[in-house]
Amino acid sequence: MSVTSIRLEPGGQQFAADPGQSILEAALAAGITLPYGCRDGACGACKGSVLAGSVDHGRARADTLSDAERSAGKALFCCAVPLGDVVIEGRVAAGVADIPVRKLPARVQRLERAAADVMVMTLKLPANDRFVFLPGQYIDLLLAGGKRRSYSIASSPSREGEIELHIRKLEGGVFSTQAFETLQEKDILRFEGPLGTTFLRGDSARPILMVGGGTGFAPLQAMLETLLENESPRPVHLYVGARTRDGLYRDELARRFAAASRTLRYVPVLSEATPDCAWNGRTGLVHLAALADLPDLSGFEAYVCGAPAMVDAARRDFAAAGLADDAFFADAFTTAAN
Ligand code: FES
Incomplete structure (x- = not known):
């Protein structure tokens, strides 16, 4: 051929x-x-x-x-x-075309167990080598045997010299097992990035709906940090879903973001709350909780990150609620399991 x-x-x-x-x-x-x-x-x-x-x-x-x-x-x-x-x-994705995709080494600076199944890993980037990306983009960690694993960057681009990743533990996961069991601070990793065309559209004044499931909070965190740093006047409705209370691993941070902003509303939602959760907040599917509060999404911009089934359902249901095609930005976290 x-x-x-x-x-x-x-x-x-x-x-x-x-x-x-x-x-x-x-x-x-x-x-x-x-x-x-x-x-x-x-x-x-x-x-x-x-x-x-x-x-x-x-x-x-x-x-x-x-x-x-x-x-x-x-x-x-x-x-x-x-x-x-x-x-x-097809459309050419504006905004990322000029940002070079590079392969770089990075040193593990911090490993923080944020929940039973979530590790927050901070990587120190090479000094004097500015890594440029947009909030919402991801990187591929380059692993032994030519394997790659994709992780959204959870920190804003203004945090110079480091990036934060949220690693969810997966049964038999090639990198997550390493992150939870053998990886040490100061270890060296290699990555390629930035990748992806889901990033915060800064050229719009539309109100924003953000929906994150599990570690789908990571790219949203990068966007939120950026919006707060820029003192953006855009209204942001942040819905974060998890099965149980422990899965809301950045709840405190999201509450701090909301307290620091006049335009950010934060709604955590549990889909399988147990008595142990002692939960009196919202329950059900996270994207449906958002729709119950915001039944008319015309004029909105939506960023949806998490499991493919949630992203698919949100794409369908948000369009039915009037969200424009070109205002839906998603990052579906695929794994060998799903
Ligand atoms: S980039 Fe093609 S389906 Fe996700």
Whole structure:
């Protein structure tokens, strides 16, 4: 198979894909930043249209790209491999194109057990080498054997020289097991980033709805820190979900953020509260709690981070509540388990 040619409409940019290369990989290699998140067929951030030619949908998941969407010419560009020359339709993600993606070493500076299954890890970055990213982006830790694990950056870009990551413990998790059992302060890791096109849109005045499940709070924390630092006047409605009280591992910080801001409202929500939680707050699914309070989302901007099922449900239900297509930004945390 030879190199294929891809034309992106409506801009008309032309780029080439190597055999077996996905449309997204080929675009990024050509310096064209199409929107993307998980790069694994799970979040839908890279969905676009194939206007001419055909593609192999590869590992695209049926719940992210339905049969009806496939028939209508839709594709997940992170999975779709062109079968010959193609013309696609998609948006170029503004804002991140000029930020270089780099591979850097980092030293583990702090490991803090924030909950039974959450480790907050602070990485010290190389001195005199400014790592540029936007709040909401993520990095890939580069592990032994060519493995990678993606983690959102939880700290604001203004925290120079360090980044914070929130690691959730997963049964048999390649990096999380290491983080909880063997990793030590001063250990050296390598990472690549920044990655992803979900980041706080600073050029908008729209009120913001943030919904985070579990460690989906991490990218929201980076955005909140940035909004507070900039004394943003934008109203922010922050909904954080967990199964039980222990899962609200940044509850105190979120309360401090809300106390420090006139425009931030914080609502924690538990989906499986037990008597041990001694909980008299909101219960149920976190995105439904947000919708109960904000039934009309027209004019809003939404940032939703967490498990793919929550992100999918929020995308569907928020659109039904009037949220514009171009105002939904999501980071679906995919794991081997989901
Ligand atoms: S980036 Fe393609 S589905 Fe997530």
